[in-house]
Amino acid sequence: MTMSLALIAPGAMGAAIARRLTDHGADVMTTLAGRSAGSIERARRAGMRDVDLAQLMHADLLLSVVPPAEAESLARQLAPLMAASEAPPIYCDLNAVSPATLARVERIVHASGAAFVDGGIIGPPPSDRAMPRIYVAGERASSLARLNDLGLDVRVLEGGIGSASALKMCFAGINKGMTALTTLMLIAAGRSGAGGALRAELEHSLPEVVDRIDNGIPDMLPKAWRWHPEMREIADFLDTTAPDGENMAGRHAFEGFAALYEQLGDSARNQEMKRLLDSLIEPSPAKA
Amino acid sequence: MTMSLALIAPGAMGAAIARRLTDHGADVMTTLAGRSAGSIERARRAGMRDVDLAQLMHADLLLSVVPPAEAESLARQLAPLMAASEAPPIYCDLNAVSPATLARVERIVHASGAAFVDGGIIGPPPSDRAMPRIYVAGERASSLARLNDLGLDVRVLEGGIGSASALKMCFAGINKGMTALTTLMLIAAGRSGAGGALRAELEHSLPEVVDRIDNGIPDMLPKAWRWHPEMREIADFLDTTAPDGENMAGRHAFEGFAALYEQLGDSARNQEMKRLLDSLIEPSPAKA
Known part of the structure; x- marks a missing residue:
């Protein structure tokens, strides 16, 4: 039986996932009313079928792949339709949202009578060269394992609702936090006349950090405005994860990184920093 | 001509540096009055010559390798002797001190009439397997390049007084900051039922972080109390390095790491965290 999916996904990640699914014979519905020309073109190329919201209720699975700020409003918009449907799709939120937002989405979906699955995507959009891992958690999460037959890499977690979102946050925290830390110290070294020496020392003793300087920082700079709220x-x-009285370590560290990315994302404030970074980054030949 | 050094160095790093120097024929003086039995035994095994403070003034170079909190008091203690000496040694501060402390030490040494060199040591104590880099900066820094003929790895920076200490801070900030960040996120994942999944994802996409989990975190735990003030x-x-208005990013981030290391260094507060970490660290066979 052809599997039927509803995919609310205006961006590059959602379209690339849809493309994998349609290439493997799945029926992927979406709703394009009110979407941008870019989203409509992406959906068309991915082989997605444009339907109205009510028809999405015929899908087996509904995947939400939207900007974090839209995760909750999407659930609110679909709730009356799910409530009116005899067999609403399983609702899987794959967005990078905090536990508090996730809990609100879960409550809305449950109240509508649909089953809820927590999810998180780690890695770049599917392509010839890359395949992200789609982590899912919750009682009905194993329903998504069927997507492994449709060209995706889905991994079911045992930790219950919240663990997939937490995994996504922890991975992003390490990866984007390490880039923030490297950027901070490279700028401080540059301001102290020690930038070139720091780079040479890292080449000797922490070569993976040099890769972060030459590839991670140039990749981050145009996205800093978006990483700041993340x-x-x-x-x-x-x-919220730490016990009372022990929660300032993580809060402080990531408020520091947020301040850095906010500044790097603001062209009125980032010029001295960008100049310093430019002088210490050696783009790899393939990307130069 | 035999090179003569004064080395004020009660710890493992100083003794290992002295051992390299005496093995290469240098005369290494120190003053053991008031030192612990451990320091006296380390100095004896390193071939250091115990003299009184006044005799240290006959050295060509004086190296300060003490705990950061003692860097300034050592300079104060030696200042009258340097002032009274016709040709005091070049005074090189190799300690992990902030720019403010370094500036105070420099002022004391200059006022005594001795030449001052800023320095920083990166890497583990010299041994059969390892050799730290000794970075030095300042007008007279090239005098220390002679130590390269005596079994050490000395690198002269062009950035002026302060750049060697800054380099040491930036490197330590990256290295110990990345361990803090990894620890924070591993604990949060463990608390969210996603610890094992985070580890597996890192094995796939950031294997160098798994090395930090299995080797860096166990190495850090007994030193956390000492890393906290660092x-x-x-x-x-x-x-102090950032322009006004742009300095909260670095301050916040490292106050967060300080809070983490403070907690990990406090056996009354670290039990839940250590239990979580223990369950997610897989010691490598060689160290198990």
Whole structure:
């Protein structure tokens, strides 16, 4: 039987996931009313079928792959339709949201009578060269394992609702936090006349950090404005995860990273920093 | 001509440096009055010659390798002797101190009439397997390059007084900051039922972080009490290095790491965290 999916996914990640699914014979529905020309073109190329919201209720699974700020409003918009449906799709939220937001989405979906699955995507959009891991958690999470037959890499976690989102936050915290830390110290070294020496020392003793300087920082700079609120989400996550009285370590660290990315994302404030970074980054030949 | 050094160095790093120097024929003096039995035994095994403070003034070079909190008091103690000497040794501070402390030490040494060199040691004590880099900066820094003929690895920086200490702070900030960040996120994942999944994801996409989990965290835990004030020194360093209004990023980040290391160093507060970490660390066979 052809599997039927509803995918609310205006961006690059969602379209690339849809493309994998349709290439493997799945029926992927979406709703394009009110979407941008870019989203409509992406959906068309991915082989997605444009339907109205009510028809999405015929899907087996509904995947939400939207900007974090839209995760909750999407659930609210679909709730009456799920409530009116005899067999609403299993609702899987794959967005990078904090535990508090996730809990609100879960409550809305449960109240509508649909089953809820927590999810998180780690890695770049599917392509010839890359395949992200899609982590899912919750009682009905194993329903998503069927997507492994449709060209995706889905991994079911045992930790219950919240563990997939937490995994996504922890991975992003390490990866984007390490880039923030490297950027901070490289700028401080540059301001102290020790930038070139720091780079040479890292080449000797921590070569993976040099890779972060030459590839991670140039990749981050145009996204810093977007990473800034994500660092605040991680600060909230760490705060609520830690016992009372022990929560300042994570909150402080990620508020520091948020401040750095906020500044790097602001062209009126980032010029001295960008100049210093430019002088210490050696783009790899393939990307130069 | 035999080179003559004065080395004020009660710890493992100083003794190992002295051992390299005496093995290469240098005369290494120190003063053991008031030192612990451990320091006296280390000095004896390193071939150091115990003299009184006044005799240290006959050395060509004086190296200060003491705990950061003692860097300034050592300079104060030696200042009258340097002032009374016709040709006092070049005074090189190799300690992990903030720019503010370094500036105070420099002022004391200059006022005594001795030449001052800023320095920083990166890496583990010299041994059969390892050789730290000794970075030096300042007008007279090239005098220390002679130590390269005596079994050490000395690198002269062009950045002027302060750049060697800054380099040491920046490297320590990256290295110990990355361990703090990894520890924070591993604990948060463990508390969220996603610890094992985070480890597996890192094995796939960031294997160098798994090495930090299995080797860096066990190495850090017994030193956390000592890394905690070092993180505060780095917070101060980043604060004074950044322009006004842009200094909260680094200060916040390293105050967060300081809070983590403070907690991990306190056996009354670290039990839940250590239990979580223990369950997620897989010691490598060689160290198990």
